[in-house]
Amino acid sequence: MPDRNRPARRDLIAGAAALAATAPTLLHAAAPTALPSLTGRTVLITGTSSGFGRIGALHYARLGAKVIATMRNLPRPEADTLAAEAAKEKLDLHIVEIDVTSDDSVAAGTASALEAAGGRIDTLINNAGVGISGPIEVQDMEATHLAFNTNVIGMQRMIRALLPQMRAARAGQIVNISSQLGRVIVPGGGHYSATKFAVEALSEQLAYELVPHGIEVTIIQPGGYPTRVWQNRNVYTGALKERSDPERLAAYEPFTRGMGTEDGSGRSADPADVPRAIAEIMAMPAGTRPLRRAVHPGPKPQEAINRVAAEVQVAWLGGSPLGPLIRAVHD
Template identity: 80%
Template sequence: MPHTPNRREILAGAAALSAAPALLHAATPAGDPSLKGRTILITGCSSGFGRIGALHYARLGAKVIATMRGLPRPEAESLAAEAAKDKLDLDIVEIDVTSDASVASGTAKALAIAGGRIDTLVNNAGIGITGPVEVQDMEATQLIFDTNVFGIQRMLRALLPQMRAAKGGQVFNISSQLGRVIVPGGGHYSATKFAVEALSEQMAYELVPHGIDVTVIQPGGYPTKVWVNRNAYTGALKARSDAALLDAYAPFTRGMGTEDGSGRSADPADVPRAIAEIMAMPAGKRPLRRAVHPGTRPQEAINRVSAEVQLAWLGGSPTLGPLVKAVHD
């Protein structure tokens, strides 16, 4: 069959793609993608999507560098034990995404373990703090933006240079349904995830000439430890908040720090499975966004309209049009 060039080949040239053969993987006969030859760094692997994903990708053949803050800790020990039991290629490295120094030292160690090449970055680390906007003091505001937005920026600046040098790579940023739609009383969580959405889309356009794909993952609500962690942060915020301010927003502040995520039965492994599927797609043909949840996905309508608007607005530009079309085609 004659070869039809994909959009990355048209924009960046076939040489750029051939420099990154590890990014092209086919599915196994059983339906699970093979990730053999890929090296993946994941942030926030102490629990939830990060931990499940680290084990899942390693079981599919990838070399995985699972990172988390506060080492040593029991979560790291149990993850290492499970990886050793299954003879998985998985290393654990300390990275606190809120710290410039920790990101610098952790990514340097990860690159040394990986032989200087990490082809896939999964920016998974994130926190939630609920409550009305006015109740969010600057301590809470700075913490959630430092983790959910600035943490991603730190990781990008640390690992994109070696991806650009290799003329290929892949970045996944974990957003949320709430990166597109709003729930009153949700604190600054949506504000940070809206920022992640914008940052990711802009970066996707800018990285087209470098052969690096960007995908935003938009999970719905899943029963992970995120609820426990969120309650700790939210409970502390409520404890230091003025009673009169809390009373002014009583419908939204009454339950601050007590939500446990009960009633949510969706399988958290949905998210790593979706990420692995996208990893296995040919470079240049991966989606910019993927909504993940077995229930309703209200953000999908917004995703479609957003793509249509970007194409209508910039698609005809001689300089920006090819970038926008490469991402949305």
């Protein structure tokens, strides 16, 4: 069976570095289409109870993919309504319980997902995440552990669980949801930027290391969208404020005044922008997909940083023994 996901360009360059790679014909990106086809692709996405995850699960399935939509705390109404919508449209969508903060849940859930997928997940979309706002000093250890365990360590759990079967296939794709705030910082944002900066670094390093294995990594950097992330964040932020030392809260006015009350109002961009961008990237020929994609109709301040960071990486390591890996990702 042909390996439709092998990134030929990267294998060529990695081979120059004496890394185990092959050198088939170079593939070129096709012109983007309004509705790319994902037929034949199996996609696993975390955090599908709402927002980008739920919209994406349905979007990829409508484009022909077999979708493994995961969420925690099953059974729950969000799973029932997602399943009902998929059944109504006769979509190939399967719901599996995965709590990315739990080793056991990730192990059991990914095993079930691989069984449902016939042993092969082509694309992993790490979408699950939380936000807890407030000044850094106000972030207690409970909030700190939750933010990093979900946004960073949870992603690592999923990567470790699914990479072995991708490496065996010498093909695959990992899409990690970061944020504008993975490159720029807003005071009072809690550990959200810290976790997303970590996601950016983890993802880029992984992209270099996976070149010889024919697996690609893309980082999605959304701006602000009107999803349930705001309401969910308020639950965690409100609880943090309730248990915080009044003296610490008072020390950081006005950042602490609105903790737990943000509603995302004023944001009117279409959250479907993000799944549409991911689907477009999935449909690109392997070896042509970008490392990063900023997604928002408004300002994208991170793009300047993305450009400079790529230039620095190539200038610093492009001529070293690691150069073929670096250039394979950035060329």
